[in-house]
Amino acid sequence: MPERIYLDWNATTPLRPEARAAMTAAMDIAGNPSSVHAEGRQARRLMEDAREAAARAVGAAPRNVVFTSGGTEANALALNPGLRAPAGPVGRLLVSAIEHPSVLAGGQFPHDAIRTIPVTPSGVIDLEALHHMLADGPPALVSVMAANNETGALQPISEVADIVHAAGSLLHVDAIQAFGKIPFNIRDLGADLATVSAHKIGGPKGVGALILGAGAERLPPLLRGGGQERGRRAGTENVMGITGFGAALTTATTALEADRPRLERLRDRLETGLRSAGDAQVFAGDVPRLPNTTLFTACGMKAETAVIGFDLEGISVSSGSACSSGKVQASHVLRAMGVGSSAAQGAVRLSLGWSTQEADIDCAIEAWRKLSRTLIKRSDETVLERF
Incomplete structure (x- = not known):
């Protein structure tokens, strides 16, 4: 059977060998990291090594790294109405229209306290709109992702931070898709809280972290019980997963300088080929993006059909649409960008990683060449002629 090609790295990444080795060794550690005996101290040491690695990677203090069960929990913990901004208690939540669903859900904020910040047609936050929204109301927690998971568009986090802090408010940055692909430093960017996830950088699934800046250290817990994670997140820590996370992020940050330009060259080669082979339209192609991400569409194409077509060619890609109870809906990201429903429902994402080769x-280009020739329109659905 021919070897398959994996081009869905933004969804999840293969486990790095370094993470696998670290997790395998951690499996033999019997102790609870909260226990004071030798076995407990051994488990605690593994966990604290990972905490220090995470802190170094993002420019934070180790005491401000809070391990969670993944990115979704980290976001829910961050979106906390119990936070206090410089201008007073946080009274509302402002989120950009292109955020991950775990942020759009609002975390612990009531629905009527959440407002949506519009974005430009290129998928970048509207800074003027943000400025006006902050001027009208109490101190806010603003949540803006560092890089969009669908289009790869990078957000102007430093500029957002300046606007947010000038209004006496706090900034949360979902860095889950950006971390490990581009440099990310919580201090340099001015974020008060940031979230990261292990399985986006070659670590295990089910592990993430919330990173706190100096202005958010007094974070009320979401899960109450024991005093783990300095009282910020109750529950016995996932030592094996956290150990794998630490190994993965150390490897990812070390390789970043070489990986970034290599992936950017491959992405550009891919997009040139997609355009020449089948008249593809690339979204957010006019703004800075992640080096590994391409979201494209073509006239008359249905994303689910194209994804199946790529899969039958031995290539794993993903759709820019979300399925809910069997009903395909256009991406909320593309809707926010003002993309028409036909183009949005044809959006397909290819994302690259450290093992991707020319x-x-x-x-992938050759597969698209064949698919674009055989995709035809029949009433309101797109089918593949040969299936």
Whole structure:
């Protein structure tokens, strides 16, 4: 059977060998990290090593790294109405229209306290709109992702931070998709809280972290019980997963300088090939993006059909649409960008990673060349002629 090509790295990444080795060794540690005996101290040491690695990677203090069960929990913990901004208690939540669903859900804020910040047609936050929204109301927690998971568009976090802090408010940055792909430093960017996830950088699924800046250290817990994570997140820590997370992020940050330009070259090669082979339209192509991400569409294409077509060619890609109870809906990101429903429902995402090679890109371009020739329109659905 021919070897498959994996081009869905933004959804999840393969486990890095370094993470696998670290987790395998941690499996033999019997102790609870809260226990004071030798076995407990051994488990605690593994966990604290990972905490220090995470802190170094994002420019934070180790005491302000809070391990969670993943990015969704980290976001829910961050979106906390119990936070206090410089201008007073946080009274509302402002989120950009292109955020991950775990942020759009609002965390612990009541629904009537949440407002949506619009974005430009290129998928970048509207800074003027943010400025006006902050001027009208009590101190806010503002949540803006560092990089969009669908289009790859980078957000102007430093500029957002300046606007937010000038209004006496706090900034949360969902860095889950950006971390490990581009440099990210919580101090340099001015974020008060940031969230990251292990399985986006070659670590295990089910592990994430909330990183606190100096202005958010007094974070009320979401899960109450024991005093783990300095009282910020109750529950016995996932030592094996956290250990794998630490190994993965150390490897990812070390390789970042070399990986970033290499992936950018491969992405550009891919997009040139997609355009020439089948008249593809790339979203957010006019703004800075993640080096590994391409979201594209073509006239008359249905995303689910194209994803199946790529899969039958041995290539794993993903759709820019979300399925809910069997009903395909256009991406909320593309809707926020003002993309028409036909183009949005045809959006397909290809995302690259550390093992992606030129040959993989060439195979994807050739697969698209064949698919674009056979995709036809029949009433309101797109089908593949040969299936």
